Amino acid sequence: MSQIVVAGGAGFLGSHLCERLVARGDSVVCLDDLSTGNGENVAHLLGSDAFTLVVTDVSEGVDLELDDKVDAVCHLASPASPPAYLAHPLETLAAGSEGTRRLLALARAHEARFLMASTSEVYGDPEVHPQVESYRGNVDPTGPRSVYDEAKRFAESMTMAYFRTFGVNVGIARIFNTYGPRLSPGDGRVVSNFITQALRGEPLTVYGKGTQTRSLCYVDDEITGLLALLDSSLTGPVNIGNPDERTVLELAQLVLEVSGSDSPIAFEPLPADDPTRRCPDITLATAELGWRPETELADGIARTMEYLAPKVRAA
Numbered sequence: 189m190s191q192i193v194v195a196g197g198a199g200f201l202g203s204h205l206c207e208r209l210v211a212r213g214d215s216v217v218c219l220d221d222l223s224t225g226n227g228e229n230v231a232h233l234l235g236s237d238a239f240t241l242v243v244t245d246v247s248e249g250v251d252l253e254l255d256d257k258v259d260a261v262c263h264l265a266s267p268a269s270p271p272a273y274l275a276h277p278l279e280t281l282a283a284g285s286e287g288t289r290r291l292l293a294l295a296r297a298h299e300a301r302f303l304m305a306s307t308s309e310v311y312g313d314p315e316v317h318p319q320v321e322s323y324r325g326n327v328d329p330t331g332p333r334s335v336y337d338e339a340k341r342f343a344e345s346m347t348m349a350y351f352r353t354f355g356v357n358v359g360i361a362r363i364f365n366t367y368g369p370r371l372s373p374g375d376g377r378v379v380s381n382f383i384t385q386a387l388r389g390e391p392l393t394v395y396g397k398g399t400q401t402r403s404l405c406y407v408d409d410e411i412t413g414l415l416a417l418l419d420s421s422l423t424g425p426v427n428i429g430n431p432d433e434r435t436v437l438e439l440a441q442l443v444l445e446v447s448g449s450d451s452p453i454a455f456e457p458l459p460a461d462d463p464t465r466r467c468p469d470i471t472l473a474t475a476e477l478g479w480r481p482e483t484e485l486a487d488g489i490a491r492t493m494e495y496l497a498p499k500v501r502a503a
């Protein structure tokens with residue numbers, strides 16, 4: 189059994205990670221300020237001796253009184269949905285900068301492995317396709333999305349500085365668009381928006397012409413990839429995503445098909461700096477971690493719909 193600190197553990201991805209760690213016998217200390225995370229996501233874990241929730245903002249403090257050694261620190265604390273990080277720009281920058289520094293210091297003090305949850309957004313609007321880890325990205329440092337993109341780029345830089353300066357055992361994952369249960373109906377990301385709209389019989393809001401692409405990874409697959417990285421000694425960065433690339437319009441049509449909804453499609457303006465295409469090259473993850481995603485998009489959409497349907501009905 190290992191003791192693992194999961195920052196952002198009450199969030200969408202974080203809560204799935206906590207659940208899988210507890211299920212395999214690890215002991216988890218979950219840090220979350222419950223800003224975009226939600227206590228409901230981890231309510232089922234609170235009764236377990238192997239799970240502790242500490243409500244704290246990691247950019248302000250991670251002073252933990254822990255009797256046991258920490259074996260790993262996972263940093264998933266950040267707003268992740270574009271509407272959320274655009275509404276909280278300074279908090280997003282703080283989570284990626286000061287939050288990362290404090291968590292790295294914790295990992296260093298315990299000689300623990302440090303897992304940094306970075307993002308495909310470090311590639312910005314990519315000129316290289318599919319995106320390989322060696323591609324350095326095309327980010328506008330002063331654009332509205334930069335609060336997220338640059339926070340994560342800085343976090344990667346800080347992680348590598350702790351690796352080079354202090355020899356901290358680090359692993360950097362670049363997470364591509366992920367979806368699944370525990371996305372909230374009001375989250376604002378494309379899958380939760382389309383499913384919620386389809387279930388309500390409202391128009392599906394396709395931004396721009398819907399020709400932009402994304403490659404969507406089901407949450408269980410994503411967590412399997414993150415655990416493989418956590419359990420390895422790979423430094424990375426390594427892409428953890430599903431290379432099944434679709435246009436946003438194709439995704440809207442698939443959601444309509446899976447739900448059987450007759451909602452129309454409504455075209456709305458494209459947000460500033462919205463990347464035109466995104467698809468991971470996962471050669472490295474497959475070679476080094478033996479990982480590849482397995483869930484078909486239509487199956488994952490159906491499972492996410494099962495989760496969202498009662499919430500949408502209750503709202």
Ligand code: UDP
Pocket residue numbers: 269270365376377378379381382393394395396400402436458459462463
């Ligand atoms: N999008 C859309 N309608 C929505 C929400 C998002 O067409 O209701 C588009 C968005 O413009 C982007 C893609 O879907 O091209 C993915 O958006 P999301 O916010 O999920 O994540 P991003 O990849 O932009 O961080």
